Amino acid sequence: MKTVFVVGAGPAGMFAAQKIALAGHQVVIVNRDIKHGGLAEYGIYLVKDKMKSGLRKQFAKVLSLPNVHYFGHVPVGTKQALTVDDLRAFHPDAIVFSVGAQGTKKLGLPGEDAKGVYSAKDFVYFYNSLPPFASQDFSTGKKVAIVGMGNVMVDIARWVLFDNPNRQTEELTIVARRGPFEAKFDEKEIKYVEHNLDRNELNAEMQRVAERVAAVGQDIGKAGDVFSILQHTDVPQTKPVMKFRFLCSPKEIVKGADGRICKLIVTENLLVKKGEGTAAKATDQTVALDIDTMIFAIGDVHDPNLGLPMGPEGYSTKPVPGDERSLYQVADPQTGAEMEGHFVVGWARRASDGLVGIARHDAEVGATHVLNYLASQPDKGAAAIETIESTLRARNIQVVNKTELALLGKAEEKEAQERGLTYFKYSDDTSMLRAITREKKTNNTPAMAGADD
Ligand SMILES: Cc1cc2nc3c(=O)[nH]c(=O)nc-3n(C[C@H](O)[C@H](O)[C@H](O)COP(=O)(O)OP(=O)(O)OC[C@H]3O[C@@H](n4cnc5c(N)ncnc54)[C@H](O)[C@@H]3O)c2cc1C
Incomplete structure (x- = not known):
């Protein structure tokens, strides 16, 4: 062995x-x-x-x-x-x-350290109750931007649009460096948020980038073939609204007096061929978006x-x-x-x-x-x-060893029952260690070294 x-x-x-x-x-x-x-x-x-x-x-x-x-x-x-x-x-x-x-893939932008700017990993750790992120400030405001167009973006959009208990968001903008043909999310996932999609805005956005995607042979009229939500024209729209901003890369984050992001400056991109695929090519044209929360979901x-x-x-x-x-x-x-x-x-x-x-x-x-x-x-x-x-x-x-992990599981089960939930988990290490110690006392097993109650 x-x-x-x-x-x-x-x-x-x-x-x-x-x-x-x-x-x-x-x-x-x-x-x-x-x-x-x-x-x-x-x-x-x-x-x-x-x-x-x-x-x-x-x-x-x-x-x-x-x-x-x-x-x-x-x-x-x-x-x-x-x-x-x-x-x-x-x-x-x-x-x-x-x-x-x-590790966090930094964007390397001026102002990246502004309040209200988060990496997707930290943000999902926060709403999934992982210590210490669960106890940190991941507040979201009225105008939220998510950078990226994959399934992680959709998860975060779901939380921002529906499940955030302190939701104030009125508008969610998805910032994508390439166009609709390069969307990476799955159909099954994006369906969760398609009610929030502002379809008039989306159609206008498609027309805005039509010429630029045509440069690599993409026909915006056929975007629905890959960007399937475009085909679901009869979906009623609900608030808060979600919109896409294609062919844009973050360039600079502007901080307000409170140190929080208040504007996101983006560079307009062209779409060019790269091998079998496409790549974004920056122009010198920029646009300022009113944003108070930005989450970058560009992989780790x-x-x-x-x-x-x-x-x-x-x-x-x-x-x-x-x-x-x-x-x-x-x-x-x-x-x-x-x-x-x-x-x-x-x-x-x-x-x-x-x-x-x-x-x-x-x-x-x-x-x-x-x-x-x-x-x-x-x-x-x-x-x-x-x-x-x-x-x-x-x-x-x-x-925390295997036995203690099982005791923690028991404590969380009890807590779930008491609170009438299907599942409960502690969101800080101290509470977890205390729960283990409590369970040990209940089960008459030796106390955990160093864990207080
Ligand atoms: C937001 C999000 C949503 C996802 N949703 C889905 C989904 O719906 N369906 C699906 O199939 N997949 C989903 N995935 C993908 C899935 O989570 C990954 O494929 C999978 O978790 C990768 O497993 P891993 O073990 O390599 O890494 P991880 O899951 O990241 O596990 C890493 C482990 O290493 C530990 N660790 C880290 N650093 C150290 C260290 N220095 N010392 C000791 N331990 C350390 C951590 O505590 C953790 O336990 C999602 C991913 C993300 C980011």
Whole structure:
């Protein structure tokens, strides 16, 4: 039996852990958040209960495996609870990094630090109750802009338009650097918000960019073929209104006296051919939009503070044509030398790439390469769980293990029942740790080291 550390307990980490554990190895999951699930718990839209509960059940099965250990509330990285060097010092046989894409792709705009400007990742973490984002200011105003045209934009639009309990929004503008033919959202998703679409505005916007998209052979009259909501002409319109502003890229954020965004200056773009596809080309024409909240949904990048070498695409690998394993194997970006036993899977391998099913597949393929690697390695005896526990205890880290995670689940179930909800989750670490301690007292199990009540 070998020991594999899996860093990150989102879908990729959980499914990689399952595959490796079922092959008979000891798996130690180390996760930043108290709860596992990653974006499946803290990203997927609130009301997608069926999908969320299905995934929760699958993850519970993984954690129920006796050779899977869980260390929640333990971020790994430079100046974090554990560094990558700390992990190596525990002598695992391999380390799988499945930390997702936790870095923020900055727009690099003047005024980007204005109040009311958020990255989509932080924003969805906020409304999905992930600590510490859940307790931070993500206030939205009357005129909201979302930059980007994918499914994440639609999720955020749904929240802004319907589910925000403090909603004041009157107008939502989707800012897209290219045109309607390049929309990336799925038909099934956009239907949730199409009642809010101002169709007169949309038609006018189509005409505004008709000539520019014609430059790459796109016929605006046929936009309905790809931009399917255009075909649903009989949908009654409700407020707040949603509109699209195509062929525009953010150029500058103007702050008001209160430090909050009050205008978004955008550059008008042309559309040009790029290989098989299209690209936006900036003109020198700009327009100022009245905006008090801006959320950029343009994908995320890898967190450079994890402690893995970074290449141009994120955590560094050295892909060799025809060698699938090399896609998962961490490698030095300068020399190309493989970092033996270090693997990346899921969004930690390819940032913001696809749905849970894709992350799962990627993790399972990666795990197969991990298993092949383990088979080639001599046995050095399983790394001791007690050593990891005592190290974290000495550093005063309040680790949450599998048993405690189950107690937290119980506490949240009780809370849901009391409040008459189908599901309840705590939105700050202190409440979660307290709930675990309370459950322990109720169940007469030893109190958690360091957790107060
Ligand atoms: C807004 C949004 C909505 C989505 N909606 C859907 C949907 O409806 N359907 C669907 O199928 N897919 C959806 N997806 C995609 C899906 O969430 C991803 O495919 C999937 O979560 C990627 O899994 P992952 O494990 O690679 O990364 P993540 O889910 O991001 O998991 C990363 C894990 O690593 C941990 N971690 C991060 N940093 C560290 C660190 N330094 N140390 C230790 N642990 C760390 C985190 O705590 C987390 O548990 C959505 C994504 C987003 C952003």
